[in-house]
Amino acid sequence: MSSSRESILAAVRANRPPATALPPVADFGGEASVERFTEWLHFIGGQVVRLAPDQPLEDAVQQLFPKAVRIASNLLPATVPVNGQTTTEVLEAVDLAVLQGELGVAENGAVWVPEANMLHRALPMITQHLALVLDHRHIVATMHHAYAAVQHTGAYGVFIAGPSKTADIEQSLVIGAHGARSLVVLLR
Amino acid sequence: MNHPQRAAVFTSDAERTTWHDETLWFVRQKRDKAVYAIPEFQQLRQLASDIKEHTLSRLDEYLEQFERNAQANGVQVHWAADAAEHNRIVLGIMRGVGATSLVKSKSMLTEECHLNPFLVQNGIAVVDTDLGERIVQLREEAPSHLVLPAIHLKKEDVGETFHLHLGTPKGEKDPQALTEAARLHLREKFLVGQVAITGVNFAIAETGAVVVCTNEGNADLGVNLAQVHIACMGLEKLIPRTADLGVFTRLLARSATGQPVTTYTSHFAKPAPGRQIHIVIVDNGRTRQLGRPDFRASLKCIRCGACMNTCPVYRRSGGHSYDFTVPGPIGAILSPNIDLHQHSSLPFASTLCGSCTDVCPVKIDIHTQLYKWRQLIAQANELPAAKKWGMKLLSSVLARPGVYRFGGKVAREGLRLLPHGLTHATAFNPWAKARELPEAPKQSFREWFEQQSSIPTGQA
Amino acid sequence: MRNGQQTPMKVGLFIPCYVDQFYPQLGIATYQLLEKLGVRADFPRQQTCCGQPMANTGCEQDAKPVYRHFARTFAGYDYVVAPSGSCVYHVRKHYDVVEQTPEVQRVRQSTYDLFDFITSVLGVTELPGRFPHKVGLHLSCHGQRGLHQANESEMTPVRDGQLSRLLRSVDGLALTELNRNDECCGFGGTFCITEEAVSARMGQDRVQDHLQNGTEVLTGGDMSCLMHLEGIVRRRQLPMRVLHAAEIFNAALAQPSKPVSTFVPGAVVAL
Ligand code: SF4
Numbered sequence: 001m002s003s004s005r006e007s008i009l010a011a012v013r014a015n016r017p018p019a020t021a022l023p024p025v026a027d028f029g030g031e032a033s034v035e036r037f038t039e040w041l042h043f044i045g046g047q048v049v050r051l052a053p054d055q056p057l058e059d060a061v062q063q064l065f066p067k068a069v070r071i072a073s074n075l076l077p078a079t080v081p082v083n084g085q086t087t088t089e090v091l092e093a094v095d096l097a098v099l100q101g102e103l104g105v106a107e108n109g110a111v112w113v114p115e116a117n118m119l120h121r122a123l124p125m126i127t128q129h130l131a132l133v134l135d136h137r138h139i140v141a142t143m144h145h146a147y148a149a150v151q152h153t154g155a156y157g158v159f160i161a162g163p164s165k166t167a168d169i170e171q172s173l174v175i176g177a178h179g180a181r182s183l184v185v186l187l188r
Numbered sequence: 189m190n191h192p193q194r195a196a197v198f199t200s201d202a203e204r205t206t207w208h209d210e211t212l213w214f215v216r217q218k219r220d221k222a223v224y225a226i227p228e229f230q231q232l233r234q235l236a237s238d239i240k241e242h243t244l245s246r247l248d249e250y251l252e253q254f255e256r257n258a259q260a261n262g263v264q265v266h267w268a269a270d271a272a273e274h275n276r277i278v279l280g281i282m283r284g285v286g287a288t289s290l291v292k293s294k295s296m297l298t299e300e301c302h303l304n305p306f307l308v309q310n311g312i313a314v315v316d317t318d319l320g321e322r323i324v325q326l327r328e329e330a331p332s333h334l335v336l337p338a339i340h341l342k343k344e345d346v347g348e349t350f351h352l353h354l355g356t357p358k359g360e361k362d363p364q365a366l367t368e369a370a371r372l373h374l375r376e377k378f379l380v381g382q383v384a385i386t387g388v389n390f391a392i393a394e395t396g397a398v399v400v401c402t403n404e405g406n407a408d409l410g411v412n413l414a415q416v417h418i419a420c421m422g423l424e425k426l427i428p429r430t431a432d433l434g435v436f437t438r439l440l441a442r443s444a445t446g447q448p449v450t451t452y453t454s455h456f457a458k459p460a461p462g463r464q465i466h467i468v469i470v471d472n473g474r475t476r477q478l479g480r481p482d483f484r485a486s487l488k489c490i491r492c493g494a495c496m497n498t499c500p501v502y503r504r505s506g507g508h509s510y511d512f513t514v515p516g517p518i519g520a521i522l523s524p525n526i527d528l529h530q531h532s533s534l535p536f537a538s539t540l541c542g543s544c545t546d547v548c549p550v551k552i553d554i555h556t557q558l559y560k561w562r563q564l565i566a567q568a569n570e571l572p573a574a575k576k577w578g579m580k581l582l583s584s585v586l587a588r589p590g591v592y593r594f595g596g597k598v599a600r601e602g603l604r605l606l607p608h609g610l611t612h613a614t615a616f617n618p619w620a621k622a623r624e625l626p627e628a629p630k631q632s633f634r635e636w637f638e639q640q641s642s643i644p645t646g647q648a
Numbered sequence: 649m650r651n652g653q654q655t656p657m658k659v660g661l662f663i664p665c666y667v668d669q670f671y672p673q674l675g676i677a678t679y680q681l682l683e684k685l686g687v688r689a690d691f692p693r694q695q696t697c698c699g700q701p702m703a704n705t706g707c708e709q710d711a712k713p714v715y716r717h718f719a720r721t722f723a724g725y726d727y728v729v730a731p732s733g734s735c736v737y738h739v740r741k742h743y744d745v746v747e748q749t750p751e752v753q754r755v756r757q758s759t760y761d762l763f764d765f766i767t768s769v770l771g772v773t774e775l776p777g778r779f780p781h782k783v784g785l786h787l788s789c790h791g792q793r794g795l796h797q798a799n800e801s802e803m804t805p806v807r808d809g810q811l812s813r814l815l816r817s818v819d820g821l822a823l824t825e826l827n828r829n830d831e832c833c834g835f836g837g838t839f840c841i842t843e844e845a846v847s848a849r850m851g852q853d854r855v856q857d858h859l860q861n862g863t864e865v866l867t868g869g870d871m872s873c874l875m876h877l878e879g880i881v882r883r884r885q886l887p888m889r890v891l892h893a894a895e896i897f898n899a900a901l902a903q904p905s906k907p908v909s910t911f912v913p914g915a916v917v918a919l
Contacts, residue, residue, distance in 0.1 A: 191843070192842055192843045192844070192845065192846075195843060195845055195846050196844075196845035199845045199846060199849050200845075202849075205849065209853070213828070220801065220802070220805070223802075223803075224804065224805050230803065498802070500831055500832045500834065500850050501843070501846050501850075504846050504849050504850060504853075505846050536706075536838075536839070536842060536843070537843060537846075538836070538839070539789070539832050539834060539835065539836030539837075539839050539847075539850075540704065540789075540790075540836065541789035541793065541832035541836075542789055542790075542793035542794060543789070543793065543800075543802060543831075543832065545793075546793060546800050546802035546803065547802045559703075559704070559742075562704065562705065562706035563703075563706050563707075563708045563709070564706075565706050566705070566706030566707050566708075566709075567706075567709065571705070571706055571707075575705055575838070575842070576707070579701075579702045579705050579706075579707040579710055587696070587713035587714050587716075587717050588696075589693070589694045589695070589696055589717075592665070592696045592697075596665060596668065596669045597669075599669060600669045600670065618841050618844040619840065619841060619844070619879070621844055621848065622844075622848035622851070622852070622879075622880060622883060623848065623851070623876065623879025623880050623882075623883055624878075624879045624880075624882040624883045625879065626666075626670040626671065626875055626878070626879070627670075628669075628670060629670065629671075629672050629673070631672055632668050632669050632672050633663050633667065633668045633671075633672035633674075633675030633676065633691075634663075634668055634691075634693070635672075636672055636675070636676055637675070637679070637691045638693075
């Protein structure tokens with residue numbers, strides 16, 4: 001290994017402050033309700049749609065995105081097949097991705113999406129619109145609970161909270177920066 | 189130029205100063221609202237501070253643990269002692285895969301290392317993909333804020349820049365339209381980017397993962413379309429456990445912009461099949477800062493920018509007035525570690541009001557450190573001569589009550605008897621540029637009290 | 649609480665150098681206010697300054713003799729009281745660089761801001777008297793964030809503090825609701841000279857907030873901030889008076905209007 005590694009570690013050792021304790025993992029409780037999750041997701045520009053128990057996913061998607069032609073999904077019949085080898089050109093043309101979310105966070109509207117649910121790592125961001133399907137029983141109160149439930153974040157995984165946005169021009173909020181222009185959570 | 193001179197230039201445009209101040213105050217207010225809504229917020233700050241302090245106290249062990257786990261994940265870990273070595277490593281990786289183009293999401297570290305000009309000199313095409321960063325890159329300016337790089341610009345300025353570089357219609361200044369133009373322009377860049385660089389918000393020792401937080405999605409888009417991901421991090425980004433992210437993700441966005449969380453909180457651990465992840469761990473003065481007991485707490489910083497949003501001086505002098513990669517209060521305590529002489533005016537660019545310390549999500553005692561840097565700057569003889577000798581004289585007077593009484597009287601009588609034009613001449617007295625001097629009374633309190641004492645008690 | 653029946657507490661007044669010379673009326677008001685509250689303060693003649701101007705400029709080493717002189721001057725008192733939170737903050741927080749003799753330690757612990765002394769030591773939270781004006785309170789950072797005499801907007805939306813409570817208790821006095829409750833005025837010691845442009849701008853913005861929200865009398869607990877703000881008010885010839893809160897209370901107490909309730913016995917006599 002490089003000599004910089006050794007010299008940096010030596011400098012850290014030489015300059016290390018006196019030992020202090022690592023606090024125990026935090027948990028402040030909190031409300032894990034669908035209402036709170038919905039409220040926050042709205043606040044950050046997303047949308048929550050509750051599916052009726054027997055409503056097929058295709059119907060809901062058809063209603064919400066009548067104009068979506070190129071749809072990537074492993075949850076319903078897709079029009080664009082996507083896997084880890086799919087080329088950038090194909091990915092770039094996707095109108096809508098419908099993917100499984102694992103976990104929702106009530107305090108901020110975020111949804112945990114691990115790599116296994118993405119089809120391709122770039123799909124949740126490169127798609128023009130994103131729909132995440134979420135089991136309403138999988139909503140936790142805070143990020144503390146979310147990390148406790150996720151445990152290991154795996155090879156790659158993302159908490160996605162609402163559509164892509166920016167406020168870099170005069171602090172005015174614009175939805176749809178580089179990632180998905182809209183985000184809908186379909187609650188089962 | 190030093191900070192006061194650059195700040196004077198900034199404030200001379202009164203209207204723009206008002207706008208800058210109010211825009212950032214608005215961000216501070218959004219932060220307040222988000223903070224008030226979390227009853228345990230102050231406990232979270234304490235936890236974050238404790239976790240960071242603990243990590244610093246065992247940083248060598250956590251760095252080694254992180255490296256071991258990252259390597260087990262198939263990640264290549266590099267170490268850079270300084271900016272030059274960091275830049276060489278990045279160029280080496282690019283050359284190794286034969287890449288000539290690079291997309292880069294926000295990374296203050298690469299700004300600190302001046303990576304862009306170095307790569308450009310070496311024939312690499314570098315595109316900053318964060319909207320604000322792209323704007324300042326096109327204008328060949330430095331970012332003026334940690335999380336709002338183009339906050340010094342108005343939409344008209346951005347419109348003009350995009351008209352020149354992206355061909356938007358002249359006069360277009362609608363943020364929505366400008367952002368859309370940037371989206372289309374940058375999509376092209378993402379699609380052909382061979383290598384993607386990201387910064388790192390948190391590096392997790394127990395898993396070897398790095399966490400990157402963005403709102404735009406540019407980090408993920410860049411990384412997941414490129415063959416190679418290079419994550420550049422200062423060695424202070426370590427935290428021990430995944431569970432600690434619960435604390436930091438709750439604090440970061442709320443403190444930064446008042447959002448409950450950033451849109452994308454992305455955890456990168458293993459490269460996708462056939463692709464590469466490199467992590468460059470950089471020192472560049474950090475171990476030196478770690479060795480300064482009074483200043484090491486500055487290494488807890490999570491770069492949220494809250495201290496600049498709240499700073500009444502920053503809001504009225506702009507990020508560029510600091511002339512350092514990290515502006516504002518935190519920049520003023522990081523910069524003297526890098527070059528005490530060059531940045532000696534920054535710790536004085538503060539009233540020590542303490543608001544920065546009160547908003548800081550990791551409880552860095554920023555204003556105390558500003559005070560302490562001032563002492564070191566004076567000891568290193570970096571004070572302007574007038575300040576230094578004035579203070580020596582003042583101290584010797586104030587330790588001698590007799591001389592002090594006489595001096596005070598002379599000053600007061602002078603103010604009372606001399607003409608206004610002379611006492612308020614701005615060439616000698618900067619106070620008087622915008623302010624009147626106090627009206628000098630005939631009698632000092634001391635003189636009054638002495639009179640009272642000669643009167644029997646109860647009559648005062 | 650202590651009162652006249654026991655050994656009277658020995659209180660030494662610390663009047664900052666610029667107050668002594670330029671705002672004697674504040675020294676007088678402080679003295680008289682304390683007297684009305686039953687405390688007869690002494691003014692040790694040897695006093696000079698707390699040393700803050702030097703230290704904030706980075707010349708802490710040069711200021712050490714000044715610190716020792718301060719401690720020596722006030723060694724014999726139970727309490728040191730100053731109408732200036734910023735000096736108190738300096739004594740408490742920054743006198744750690746001189747040898748911590750019992751004398752230095754005691755003086756550091758017993759140095760109080762005037763309103764902290766009135767509230768915490770005398771136990772007075774309401775003042776009688778009348779002051780029928782719209783009053784704008786400027787919270788000085790060292791008293792507020794440094795000594796925690798008032799809530800910080802960084803922590804809580806609740807606007808409360810020792811001084812605002814005392815002011816509210818005065819009959820006829822209405823407090824201005826400000827847009828920014830606790831932003832710094834920009835005085836900052838030598839900052840007001842070395843960073844003249846930003847300092848002036850900060851002061852102007854504070855004054856504007858008061859003007860816009862109807863302040864007739866601008867007040868606070870720290871004369872240094874008020875000197876800076878008054879300089880701006882007078883330069884712009886604004887319809888606003890600037891008075892230290894001690895001056896307001898002292899004036900208000902001269903015309904009592906409601907029955908004295910939670911009050912120290914000495915005060916009643918003095919009135
Ligand atoms: S010093 Fe604190 S407030 Fe400032 S950027 Fe760093 S973490 Fe945020």
